[in-house]
Amino acid sequence: MSDRRRLAVHVACAMLTLCWACVGGPAARAQGAPAPDLPNNDGADKVLRVCADPNNMPLSNEKGEGYENKIAAAMAKDFGYKLEYTYFPQRMGFVRHTLREKLPNTEQFRCDLVIGVPHGYDMTATTRPWLHSTYAMVFQKRPEFANINTPTDLLKLPPDQLKKLKLGIFSQTPAVDWLLSNNLIDQAVSYRAQSGDPNAFPGEMIQRDLVQGNVDVVFVWGPIAGYFAKQASDRVKLVPFPPQPGIRFDYEISMGVRNGEKAWHDKIDQWIATHQSNIDKILTSYDVPLLPLASAPVATDSPK
Secondary structure, three states: OOHHHHHHHHHHHHOOOEEOOOOOOHHHHHHHOOOOOOOOOOOOOOEEEEEEOOEEOOOEEOOOOOHHHHHHHHHHHHHOOEEEEEEOOOOOOHHHHOOOOEOOOOOOEOOOEEEEEEOOOOOOEEOOOOEEEEEEEEEEOOHHHOOOOOHHHHOOOOHHHHOOOOEEEEOOOHHHHHHHHOOOHHHEEEEOOOOOOOOOOOOHHHHHHHOOOOOOEEEEEHHHHHHHHHHOHHHEEEEEOOOOOOOOOEEEEEEEEOOOOHHHHHHHHHHHHHHHHHHHHHHHHOOOOOOOOOOOOOOOOOOO
16 A cells, blocks of 8 residues: 555545545545546635535534634635535545535535645645644653653663553554564554544544553554644653654645646645645644645646
């Protein structure tokens, strides 16, 4: 599985999350192909229609409390548009039932913009990145963990301590490869990247299982880790994975629009370019671990 597809699986759960089963086999690739004769979204009716998950904090929820909600609200205000949402859980069929689905007996799509998708995501056209973050470890503040300031420090624990740890991971994420490479996979407590429960959300592994002691260390996408670590106050500590050769932990997140709608893509892209500092302020308020964005991050209008 490629880096982009692996992140997309997680973003579908967590967003990416992104992260973000909207990817995978032939059906997903066909869905991501450019659609013929798509009408351009030119904003003629002055409505910003956003596709979002109704229960995926800190990214979005139906109350508008997520950082993606705040970014969408800022964009709508700058455009002078009314903001409307189509909510659907970010799992299998998300793009098909939102960005690419038309209202019955009309040519109007349900929504026109996904605020967060992996940069280069092959089921949408992607804008320039607006977020660059990384996976992180989160663990309770216990005396035996006092000297853990980098992921490598975890491996320096006495072997008898290390082998007793229960390590929470999502399947098909870089943490799996990291545990495998360090002979720790047998200690993994695996969480499903997608759940049939619409009330489930990735932050539960911190909010519930870590705080209650069901796992000792969790490995999760940085924006989720930062938000729920902050909620846990001084009981937990977050340690991000730095960019490194080998296993990739850092990814960039873009906005997603339909293929073929170049004018709409460019309008969104330009807004990001001129409002990145405001976006960063929103992300910082949610304790999102931020890394520098690429210097020339403009995406093409075709899937990659």
